Every structure is written in structure tokens, then in C-alpha cells.
Amino acid sequence: MAETIRHPDSRYGNRPTMKDVAARAGVGLKTVSRVVNSEPGVTPDTERRVQEAIDSLGFRRNDSARVLRKGRTASIGLVLEDLADPFYGPLSRAVEEVARAHGALLINGSSAEDPGRERELVLALCARRVDGLIVIPAGDDHRYLEPEIRAGIATVFVDRPAGRIDADVILSDNFGGARAGVAHLIAHGHRRIAFIGDRPRIHTAAERLRGYHAAMADAGIAVEPSWVSLGPTDPARVRADVESVLAGPEPVTALFAGNNRVTVTAVRVLADRERPVALVGFDDIELADLLGITVVSQDAAAVGRTAAERLFRRLDGADDAPARVELPTALIPRGSGELPPV
Structure with missing residues (x-):
């Protein structure tokens, strides 16, 4: 017994x-x-x-009984693009801190940039009755979430807007940040500037490319099609495209890297070259301060915190219209973006 x-x-x-x-x-x-x-x-x-x-x-408070009385499970879901991406580390921690302050458990997963996997993961979290969702979208059609939102699951999108539904979204100023980064290169004498970015269907990549074109247009610089390269950010593709824009009789004198993964590969390519090439990257990366890499920095923690606070505001009953919140970026000069053209 x-x-x-x-x-x-x-x-x-x-x-x-x-x-x-x-x-x-x-x-x-x-x-x-x-x-x-x-x-x-x-x-x-x-x-x-x-x-x-x-x-x-x-005595210990009985949270199970408490959440049942409120009709909640005291849990929220966070759907990221890639758990290994350093941008999502501070974002996820900030969401977890806000959730913890509200007595809620955070459950997260990765869509691996696959719309089908995103949908599967989101609906699995809904089936487990999370109170709310924070989603970094992989797809461009989120109408599948409409029944869940009507059923009371609060939803906030991060980094990219939702597709084909109205919902709260928290963004960084991708357009303004890229425009400022490219303008910085122009201010240091560069006219032949390449843009190496992510796949064009991704909202952040498209906005950063738009900022690049705006800065070049502001300076009256015509962009050669060969200076722009968009696609997957795997090292082999990025290396090939960086080497391509640096080849030929009139190579570019500066690079604007569209995200942290592109920047890492670009740094490796430039390290093997004798001729100095200016570089500005979008997103900060580890050791960028020691390596002297100029970046356009997003505050990933602020993005996550703002998204989580808005989510819990919805859970507390706020029913105002969905909002689009755009947080500022910051240009951090460290040396690589200040090299003159050679």
C-alpha cells in the first residue's frame, strides 16, 4: 500500500x-x-x-484551478522561422520574460521557412488550447487562422505581416534601415554598391531591397541589374554571388548584405581578398564589434517584448483595431562601412 x-x-x-x-x-x-x-x-x-x-x-497557489476558472491554459505559442538564427534568440527570451510575468508558459517551434510546416505547427498549438500565438510568418495566406481567432485565440505577427487577414504585427523598419545603410556607403564615396539579399517573396528581403533602391535613387545612381542578387542564404549561393559582383573589369566597391547570414558569408569572402571592399550588413552578428563590421541593427528583444505585451493586452480584453507597429533600427559604424572606394 x-x-x-x-x-x-x-x-x-x-x-x-x-x-x-x-x-x-x-x-x-x-x-x-x-x-x-x-x-x-x-x-x-x-x-x-x-x-x-x-x-x-x-501553501502553494493552485494555478490549474485558477486558469480553469478563467477559461485559459496559461500558455502561449511562439512560431519562429529558424531556432538557430541568432536574431530569434533575444526575441524568444523577451517573449518568455513577458509570458512569465503574466504567469504563462511559452511553447515554441520552428517553421523552417515552410508555409505548410508553419500551418501544421500553428494548428497543433491551437489544438493544445494555447491562449495566444506569436507567429513569424513563413507563408502569405493566414486565412486558416480565422476560425481560431474567432474562437478567442489572440494572435500577433512578428517581423512580417500576416497574409490576407487583418492582425496585429510588430516589425522593424526594414526599409528605413536599409536606406540608411546604403546611404552611409554612398556618403563614403561609393557609387558601385551591390545588394545581396534573401528570397524576394520574404517581406523583410523585399523591404530592404526597396530601401537600397531608394538610397541609390536619392543619390542619382543608376543600379546595374548585375549588382542585385536575391535568393536562398546558404553559404554556397551567397559566396558565388559575392564573388560574381567583385569580378570583372568594373567590380563593385561596396556590399550591402541583406541579413546576418549573408553578412557572415560576405565577411569570409572578403577576408581572402587583397583589395579592400566596404561592407554594411543588416542585423548585428556575434563578434561584429571585434571584427569592425558596420551594421544596421534591429532590437530583437524590443520586437519580442512589444509583441508579447500586445498579445497579453489582447488576452486582457483589448478589442481595438489591429495595429502595425514599426520599431526603429540603428546604424552602428565600426569600420567596414567607412572604407573608401578603391
Whole structure:
């Protein structure tokens, strides 16, 4: 027979309740509730007595019962593009910190930039009754989420807008950041500037390319088609395209790298060349400060925090129209973007 382990004070059974705490502290049940839930309206002396009773009895709040009363599971889902991408580390941590402050568990997964996998993962999280979702979209049609949103699952999109539905979205200023980065190269004398970016169907890649073209147009510089390369960011493709724009009788004198993965490969290619080539990358990367790489930096933590705060605002009942929030980027000069043309 299994042994039953009881609280040392057998009056309290297997698990002390809020009523037991109230009796031990000599206060009402509502006062205990206020202390447990960090609500105002309790004097310091009373709060101390209640806390002493909690500690003495070993009371633990029953979150399961609490969330059932509210009709929630106290969990949210985060669907990322790629868990290995360094941009998503601080974003995910910021979301988790906000979720934790609201007493919620974060469940995350990666779509691997596959729309079908994104949909499968999102609907699996909905089936597990998460209260809300934060999604970095892989696809461009999110109408499959309409029944879930009508059923009460709050949803916020990050980094890229939702496709074919109206929903909250938190973005970085991709257009403005790229425009500023390319303008920085132009200000240092460059006229032959290449853009090496991600696949054009991705919102961030398209916006950064638009910023590149705007900066070049502002300076009255006609862009040669051979200076622009978009596609998968695997090292082999990026290396080939960087080497291509640096070859020929009139090579480019500067590169604008469309994201952190492109920047890493570009740095490796440029390290093997005798002729200096200026470089500005979109997204900061590890050791960029030591390597002297000029970047357009996004505040990934601010993006994640803003998205999570908006999600919990929705969960608390806010029903205003979906908002598009665009956070600023920052140009960080470190040397590579300040090299003169050679």
C-alpha cells in the first residue's frame, strides 16, 4: 500500500488551502487572495502575517484551478522561422520574460521557412488550447487562422505581416534601415554598391531591397541589374554571388548584405581578398564589434517584448483595431562601412 504523506499539522490534510492560510493568519479569505495575487489593499502588517502563514503551512497557489476558472491554459505559442538564427534568440527570451510575468508558459517551434510546416505547427498549438500565438510568418495566406481567432485565440505577427487577414504585427523598419545603410556607403564615396539579399517573396528581403533602391535613387545612381542578387542564404549561393559582383573589369566597391547570414558569408569572402571592399550588413552578428563590421541593427528583444505585451493586452480584453507597429533600427559604424572606394 502506498504511504500517504501529510502536512506535519494534520488538521490541514494533504494540501493546505487558502482557507487554512486565512485561519492561521486570522484574516478573511479575500485578504489572502489579495496577497497571493499581489493585489493592492492590504496593509504591510497584514501582508506579513499572511506570508508567514503561507510559509508555515507550505501553501502553494493552485494555478490549474485558477486558469480553469478563467477559461485559459496559461500558455502561449511562439512560431519562429529558424531556432538557430541568432536574431530569434533575444526575441524568444523577451517573449518568455513577458509570458512569465503574466504567469504563462511559452511553447515554441520552428517553421523552417515552410508555409505548410508553419500551418501544421500553428494548428497543433491551437489544438493544445494555447491562449495566444506569436507567429513569424513563413507563408502569405493566414486565412486558416480565422476560425481560431474567432474562437478567442489572440494572435500577433512578428517581423512580417500576416497574409490576407487583418492582425496585429510588430516589425522593424526594414526599409528605413536599409536606406540608411546604403546611404552611409554612398556618403563614403561609393557609387558601385551591390545588394545581396534573401528570397524576394520574404517581406523583410523585399523591404530592404526597396530601401537600397531608394538610397541609390536619392543619390542619382543608376543600379546595374548585375549588382542585385536575391535568393536562398546558404553559404554556397551567397559566396558565388559575392564573388560574381567583385569580378570583372568594373567590380563593385561596396556590399550591402541583406541579413546576418549573408553578412557572415560576405565577411569570409572578403577576408581572402587583397583589395579592400566596404561592407554594411543588416542585423548585428556575434563578434561584429571585434571584427569592425558596420551594421544596421534591429532590437530583437524590443520586437519580442512589444509583441508579447500586445498579445497579453489582447488576452486582457483589448478589442481595438489591429495595429502595425514599426520599431526603429540603428546604424552602428565600426569600420567596414567607412572604407573608401578603391
